[in-house]
Amino acid sequence: MDGSVARAALLRLNPAGFGPSYAFGFFCTNHKTTTPCADFLLAVAVVYCNSGALMTSVVAGIPQVVWSANRARPVGEGATAELTAAGDLVLKAADGTVVWSAGSAGRSVAGISINSDGNLVMLDGSNRTVWQSFDHPTDTLLVGQSLRQGARLTANTSAANWSPSRLYLAVADDSLSAYVDAKPPQRYYHLGFTRTAGAYAAYANGSLTVLASPAGAPLTTIQLPAVAAGTVQYMRLEYDGHLRLYEWRPAGWAPVFDVLRLFPDDCAFPTVCGAYGVCTEMQCSCPDTANFRPVDFRRPNRGCVPAAPPVSCATPRRAQRLVSLPGLAYFNDHATSMRTLERVSQDACKKACLDDCKCVAAQFIYGNNAGDGFCYLQSEVFSLETSLPEVVHYNSTMHLKVQAARTSAGL
Secondary structure, three states, rough: OOOEEEEEEEHHHHHHHOOEEEEEEEEOOOOOOOOOOOOOOEEEEEEOOOOOOEOOOOOOOEEEEEEEEOOOOEOOOEEEEEEOOOOOEEEOOOOOEHHHHHOOOOOOOOEEOOOOOOEEEEEEOOOOEEEEEEHOOOOEEEEEOOOOOOEEEEEEEEOOOOOOEEEEEEEEEOEEEEEEEEOOEEEEEEEEEEOOOOOEEEEEEEEEEEEOOOOOOOOOEOOOOOOOOOEEEEEEOOOOOOOEEEEEEOOOEEEEOOOOOOOOOOOHHHOOOOOEEEEOEEEEEOOOOOOEEOOOOHHHHHHEEOOOOOOOOOOHHHHHHEEEEOOOOOOOOOOOOEEEEEEEEEHHHHHHHHHHOOOEEEEEOOOOOOOOOEEEEEEEEEEEOOOOHHHOEEEEEEEEEEEEOOOOOOO
């Protein structure tokens, strides 16, 4: 109740005896808006410590949460974390409700420790790892940590809302890819490599490398700034879709690198201007003032909504029409569109969307001949972008499905 933002149960002090260190305990998520703190995560965080191993510098060195057990269910005052006699790590709310557990009961757990790399580990009597936080990433990777198939980095919903969003990064047998979770998922970043079963991404000092095995040759590598001596670096998938590298500097935490580079520019990030928002040189607007309006006139990056109620599969076919917007494009990878039609006319593309009740938008791209192009149907619309034909070397038109205007008879 003293207004602290961190209550550490375990601390691994920096080898220098001071500076950025790793702690495990309770960390406040709403310290900027509420005093005293009301919402806590059971988490691993980077904290700044002085030579007396006291967490200090709460302005420049505010704890950086790099793993949490309960990001979608913060707990309040009176919550407890317990390493039970059965060897399970359990988080309970003040009323005794189990909020989270590691699921390690009955696996001969003898103790728990926070390592110098920030990995929270549970060990058996022979000092072998039974459970580790590195196997269960949230939105962050630390140097030495890997992202394996079956695991994801999932961004927070917003700067103030720590619950998982729809943006995630994952490794498959043939790519490292970032998606918006939709039906089907829409891919906004793709780094391909030779198909290899069990491929995984490893974050090392100076690189993010995809490997098939620890001793094998890299399948692909993203070069990163090296970690300076005596400091800490981490990468976080953020609520805007960027995968940013952060490093502790004497003045505090600073972003030092943007890992995901999108083509043709940052307008290709899926939520940059909100649903139906159009990104033009990083400025946001609505696609058509007659058919769409901003969610918030003062905050154009919040996106847009149709002026009429949105269409769905319950909307009769005769009550639907398409708003055609030449010069607009869409981020979704063509391979992950809901449906693809090749070598078709623009009219055939529009008809395909109108005939499919699940289609809410169609992107039609073509070279010199609008009668011979490619059509990509979308099941959901996130941010749009102004097309750059001089860069991408094709023309693009977006056809957005809306309610058909009623006649004067009201039909």
